[in-house]
Amino acid sequence: MAGRSGSVLLWVSVDRSSAVPLHRQLYEGLRGAILGGRLSPGARLPSTRELAAGLGVSRNTATSAYVQLLAEGYLEGRVGSGTYVARSLPDDLLRARPGPGREAAGAGAERALSRRGGLLAATPTTTARDAGAPRAFRPGVPALDRFPFELWRQLASRFWRRPPPGLLGYGDPAGYAPLRAEISAYLRAARAVRCSPEQVIVVSGSQQALDLAARVLLDPGDAAWVEDPGYMGARAALLGAGARLVPVPVDGEGLDVAAGARLGPDARLVHVTPSHQYPLGATMSLARRLELLGWANRTGAWVLEDDYDSEYRYAGRPLEALQGLDAEGRVIYVGTFSKVLFPSLRLGYLVLPPDLVDAFAAARELSDRHPPGPDQGVLARFIAEGHFERHLRRTRKLYAERQEALVEAARRHLAGRLEVPPAEAGMHLVGRLPEGTDDREASRRAAALGVEAPPVSAFASGACRTPGLVLGYAAFGRDEIEEGVKRLRAALDGPG
Structure with a gap:
């Protein structure tokens, strides 16, 4: 008996300073030893009394861990004989390995997709993942x-x-x-x-x-x-x-x-x-x-x-x-x-x-x-x-003011770089870049300076006839618009 208890104690310990309950620590230690092959199938375990004495815990703690492992099939009890590691555990469980890396998991997932699933996974719905608080000039907010x-x-x-x-x-x-x-x-x-x-x-x-x-x-x-x-x-x-x-x-x-x-x-x-x-x-x-x-x-x-x-x-x-x-x-x-x-x-x-x-x-x-x-x-x-209608009236007036602020700031800071005409409707404006400008590159430079301005070409199926940037204004106050336009100017001016 002492030998069996001693062998288990090689693989199981408890930490009384941990916030994890003792019975849970004991459960996880035994489970890990079984899955890692350190306790082999059919190995006989010490009684709860012996294990509790060896670890210095209550017998209730040892019993609780055993009961959970028995319920989950890691252990099996034999009447009049004792408690044993289950013999029916699959071989691949007994040789626990690290989970697949992202690259391997991605490849497996791609192989498992249907044609439609692959199409859905590869089809963008927006120009960017709109995570976090919106920054000027994220549209649609x-x-x-x-x-x-x-x-x-x-x-x-x-x-x-x-x-x-x-x-x-x-x-x-x-x-x-x-x-x-x-x-x-x-x-x-x-x-x-x-x-x-x-x-x-x-x-x-x-x-x-x-x-x-x-x-x-x-x-x-x-x-x-x-x-x-x-x-x-x-x-x-x-x-x-x-x-x-x-x-x-x-x-x-x-x-x-x-x-x-x-x-x-x-x-x-x-x-x-x-x-x-x-x-x-x-x-x-x-x-x-x-x-x-x-x-x-x-x-x-x-x-x-x-x-x-x-x-x-x-x-x-x-x-x-x-x-x-x-x-x-x-x-x-x-x-x-x-x-x-x-x-x-x-x-x-x-x-x-x-x-x-x-x-x-x-x-x-x-x-x-x-x-x-x-x-x-x-x-x-x-x-x-x-x-609802009162909120619409208030925001309609507010957005008209914010659009005006964007047009005026663009007139002062973006002349010759981006033409931003006013519009009679909506929550965004389209800034027109000079002919021949790569609007995707302009958008990338703006993003590097903290400005969200999707390129018009991202919404086109082929070559874009009118390069430009989509500028949302509804979510941003006058100061944010002013600062965003200044950063956009720096982005359009490019390095140096």
């Missing part, structure tokens, strides 16, 4: 410094004092009915969208809306028009569904419908940002809108209207949505709260033709069942009590 967090906290507190029971269990995959009603009422009044609450499906941001539309409406190999340059997230969603992308040029009137009809006459779907083209900023003319709807009606194609920041228009009221002109039910309208409230809320919406609602709801349920109920409940109250 609202004024987080002006969000009414205290008001939101009060609404959340009221919600949790008496939460609706229906929002604490599994919910409707189409979303919380009161929120769908509030979204429908807002869109009818503000965007001239023709819809009932039953046509609204709440999703986890616009990216999920694009993904759902691509998977529900397209078969692998189907052609889909995308704006060129255009939103990378839409391209990624369409590619993930196996679509064949047809890049269609944009000009001052938005998507060139005639060019699209020539390049992809068999397209099943069109992704378009008519109110404020991303990233160049054009507004699709009425003639182009009617031309696009006419083409979709004739060919049976779907139009995916991405209305990502239409609330921010600084000359007159926001334009009416393309969906409001659609008499044949070919337009699917996509909106998001990420750009107007805060991105991590992860709530957006689809407005669907009535005959598509059930199919989209079923696909929504398969992806992640439904959006978080409590967040939907708080947002519904935020809209119903008028806070």
